[in-house]
Amino acid sequence: MASDHTRSAILAAAERLYADRGFSDVTLRDIVAEANVNLAAVNYHFGSKDELIAELFVTRSIATNRERLRELKAAEEQGGGRAPIEVILRALVGPTLRGCLGPENQRSTAARFMIRASIESVPPIRRIKNREIDHLRKFAGAMRRSLPERSDVDVYWGLNFALAMAHHTIRESERLTKLSEGKCDLDDVEDVVARVVSVATMALTAGKAEAKAPSRALARDAR
C-alpha cells in the first residue's frame, strides 16, 4: 500500500481551516489548496465532503473522550470509586479549556476543531453527536457517586452548567477580554479552569451541610 500522504494532508488541512474559520465558509477548494493536493483527491479518499468531516470528528471525539475518561478513571481509582467532585469537574472541563485557551501558539487545533463542531452543528456531525451523550453519562455517574446525597436532577444541572461555563468562555473569550478591558486574563488557563470548577462545585454542593464551597482565594491560588 502506498503512503497515505495525501489522505493525511487533507485531514490536517481540513482540521486547521475548520478550526480557524468554521465549517460554513471553508470549501473543498480551500482545503485542497492548503493541502497542496488535487481537488478530486477528497472524493477519491473520503467519498464526500460530509464523510471527511465525519471522519475528522469521530477521530477527535474518541481522542478527547479518552483523555477525559483517563483523568476521571485515575481519580476514581485513587479515591476508591469515589472521586472528589472538584476532580471530576476538572477532568470534564480541563482538557478542552487547556486546548482552546492559553497563548496563541500553544493552542491545539484539535480542541478548537471540536469546539467548532459543538457550535456550528453541520449535518454530518449532528448525526454522530448522539454518542457523546453516552460519554457524558459516565461523568454523570461519577458525579452521582461523588455526591450520593444529591438528587439526579441537581447533578444533571451541575454537569450542564459546568460545560456551559467552559464552552461559553471559549466561544466568547474575545468578547470577555474586550468587555473587561483585559482584566480577565484568558491566557492564564489554569485560573480559568479553577474558576469554572469552583463555581460548578458550588452549584453542586450548595445548600447541604457538607457544602464546603472552595473560597475564591483557593480558586485563584490553585494554579
Add this chain to the structure above:
Amino acid sequence: MASDHTRSAILAAAERLYADRGFSDVTLRDIVAEANVNLAAVNYHFGSKDELIAELFVTRSIATNRERLRELKAAEEQGGGRAPIEVILRALVGPTLRGCLGPENQRSTAARFMIRASIESVPPIRRIKNREIDHLRKFAGAMRRSLPERSDVDVYWGLNFALAMAHHTIRESERLTKLSEGKCDLDDVEDVVARVVSVATMALTAGKAEAKAPSRALARDAR
C-alpha cells in the same frame, strides 16, 4: 407611501426561518416562498441579503436590550441605586430564557432568532455585534454597584458565567433533556431562571462575609 406589506412579510418570514433552521441553510428562495413574495423583492426592499439580516438583528437587538434595561432600571430605582445582585442577574438572563424555553407554542421567534444570531455569527451580524458590549457594560456597572466589595475581575467573570449558563442551556436544551431522561424540566422556565440566577449569585458572592448564597430550596420555590 404604499403599505409595506411585502417588506414586513419578508422580515417575518426571514426571522421565523432563521430562528428555526439557522442562517447557514436558509436561502433567499426559502424566505420569499415562505413570505409569498417575489424573489427580487428582497433586493428591492433591503438591497442585499446581508442588509436584511442586519436590519433584523438591529431591530431585535434594540428591543431585547430595552426590555432588559427596563427591568434593571426599575430594580435599581427601587433600591436607591443599588439593586440586589439576584435581581440584576434575573433582568439579564430572564427575558432571553423565557423567550427561548417553555412550552413549544409560546416560545418567541424573536428570542430564538437572537440566540441563533449569538451562535452562528454570520458576517453582517458580527460587524454590528460590538455594540452589545456597551449594553453589557451597563449590567457590569450595576453589578459593581451592587457588590462594591467585589473586584472588577470577579464581577466580569460572574457576568460571563451567568450568560454562559443561560445561553448554553438554551442551545443544548435538547441534549440536557435526553441526558437526564426528561428529569430536567426545560418547560418550567422559572425554575431554570432560578437555577441560573442562584448559581451565578453564588459565583459572585462566595468567599465573602455577607455571602448568603440562596439555598437550593429557595431557588426552587422562587417560581
Add this chain to the structure above:
DNA sequence: TTGCAATTCAAACAGTTGTATGAAACTATC
C-alpha cells in the same frame, strides 16, 4: 521490462446561490 492496480490530475458537470434586468402591473396625483 512488462503489466496492472492505485493514485493523481485537469477539466467539465449539474446544481445552487445571491443579484441584476427590463417589462408589466399597480397607485396616486393632476
Add this chain to the structure above:
DNA sequence: GATAGTTTCATACAACTGTTTGAATTGCAA
C-alpha cells in the same frame, strides 16, 4: 383618464458549490 413614480414579476446572469469523468502518471510485483 392620462401621467409619473413605485412596486411586482418572470427571467436571466455570473459566481460558486460538491462531485464526476477519463486520461495521465505513479509504484510495485512478476
